[in-house]
Amino acid sequence: MTDYQRFYRNEGDYPRLDGEGACRRLSAAIACRTVNGTPGCDGEFKKLRQLIHDSYPAVASAAVTETVGRSLLIHIEGRDENLKPVLFMSHMDVVGVEAGTEGDWTYPPFSGEIARGYIWGRGALDIKCQVLGVLEAAEYLLNLGCRPERDVYLAFGEDEETFNTGALAMAKLLESRGVQLEFLLDEGGGNIESGAVYCAPEQNVCQIHLAEKGYADLSLTARGKGGHSSNPFGGSSLEHISRAISAVCATAQDADMPQALEQCLRALTPYVTEEPLKSLIQDIPGNSRAIMKYCASVKELFPLTATTIAPTMISGGSPACNVLPQDIKANINFRLIPGDSVDKLKERCTKALEGIAVKADFVQANDPSRLSEASGYGYEKLLEAMSYYYNNVVFIPSISAGATDARQYENICSACLRCSPFLSQASEVAGLVHGTNERIAQRSYIQGIRVLIRIMERACGFTSEN
Ligand SMILES: [Zn+2]
Known part of the structure; x- marks a missing residue:
């Protein structure tokens, strides 16, 4: 038994x-x-769609299954058309294995080996566990002769790791049919972490993501013709790109406290035993600046405090120390905090780059998602089921620093909940997602399925027909 499984309960x-x-x-x-x-x-x-069809016969016969592009949209009709549907989503695509690292895996990355208490392979954690887990839950309930009270959708996207077109296509299709969701459940969180960074060292926490940060890439190009370095008249391309990068990095600014962080701190208040948060948390709005300052000083919390600016790529440069460089390209990656926007970011960057000889283009940019409430029907059902199966874990509202597909459904859903129910210890899975030896504990997988069954039962009203 791994250490974190002491948090598991009701496994019978x-x-x-x-x-x-x-x-x-x-x-x-x-x-x-x-x-x-x-x-x-x-x-x-x-092959995967066929496998799903063949492995879950009760779902296949009770539901209408549509292939949208290469994505899969499964609709189980409920008994009461006046109730809003619930959508369980995930994605079928996975990232590749970095060339040259295949040999580092204990079992080959696409073997799906079941050994030592784990299911091994790419996608075990991100996030075929949630695709198949959702199907296991629906199959289990349908096999008992249960039908849902409200419509249930299972939506599995094809390209969450790349272009996010699959989820968007399914969301648009549902929107065109006039569907409005009660809530949706997507990947996110899923780790048991120490509360130490929140000054609650005796408590363990798990994040429920209620929003996603925005995303943008700024491509910079500085032109250079080369030549002898003894006459860098007008400055070298390397000089220009360096000035541009440092000017953009200097636009970093303090943000107002995101609402999700405030909700997170409220949920944690009874457990915070250490300073500085112990005092500051007594009046969150009054101390918001000091709280944000503290959070910005902690690596784990830093992404919650600002639009982050990360220069990530540079190419070009001269091959010799006495030769001027030709064209140099760089990329700066941003993650936008709720409250910020792509328009404001572009404005800041344009201003910062005034007078610097670089060409700047935003190649990809999307705003932060909306914030879902840390209350309401879906949130309460999710919290109830998670707390029922995981003991001594405080579930805290938070923001996902990465991006997922849930935001594509914002037009038809105001409660986009991002929380994977297969809890493992953060330290155990660190580096496994998108990394070598990705694997999920069998016990975590099965416990997560129990959570999903309970959510479906209680939030979607699966009841026996006889
Ligand atoms: Zn994922």
Whole structure:
């Protein structure tokens, strides 16, 4: 037993749940190499869709399944059309394995090996566990002869790791049909972490993401013709690009406290035992500047405090110390804090780059998502089920520093909840997502399925027909 599994409880529930079979099905899904941009990947998506169809016969017969592009939209009709549907989402694509690292894996990355208590392979954590886990839950309930009270959608995107077109296409399709969701559940959080960074060292926490930061890439090009370095008249391209990068980095600014951070601190208040937060948290609005200053000084909390600015790529430069460089390109990556916007960011960058001889283009940019409430029907059902299966963990509202697909559904859903129910210890899975030896504990996977069954039962009104 790994240490974090002491948080698990009620593992005896749903005795008819076929845990071993569930692990085998996840293993088979991992063996489908759904890596976008690789040869044959269309066929791999097809293989995965077929596997889903064949592995979940009750879902296949009770639901209407549509292939949207290469994504999968499954609709289980409910008994009461006046109730808003619930959507369980995830993505079928995975990232590739970095060339040259295949040999570092204990088991081959697409083997789906089941060994030592784990299911191994790319996608085990990100996030075929949630695709298959959602299907396991629906299959379990349908096999008991249950039907949902409200409509249930299962939506599995094809390109969360790249272009996010699959989720958007499904969201638009549902919107065109007039569907408005009660809530949706997507990937996010999923880790048991120490509360130490929140000055609550005796407590363990798990994040429920209620918003996603925005994303932008700024491409910079400085022109240079080369030549002898003895006459850098007008400055070298390297000088210009360096000035541009430092000018953009200097636009970093303090942000107002995001609402999700305030909600997070409120949830944690009873557990905060150490300074400086112990005193500051007594009056969160009054101390918001001091709280933000503290958070910005802690690595784990820093992304919650600002639009981050990270120069990530540079190419060019001279091959010799006495030769002037030719064209140099650089990229700066931004993650926008809720409250900031792409328009404001562009304005700041344009102003900062005034008079500097570089060409600047935003190649990709999207605003932060809206913030879902840390209350309401979906949030309460999620919290209830998570707390029922995980003991002594405080669930805290938070913001995802990365991006996922949930924001694509904002037009049809005001409660986009991002929380993966397969809890593991943050320190154990650190580096595994998108990394070598990605794997999920069998026990975590099966416990997560129990959470999903409970959410479906309680939030979607699955009840027996007889
Ligand atoms: Zn993912």
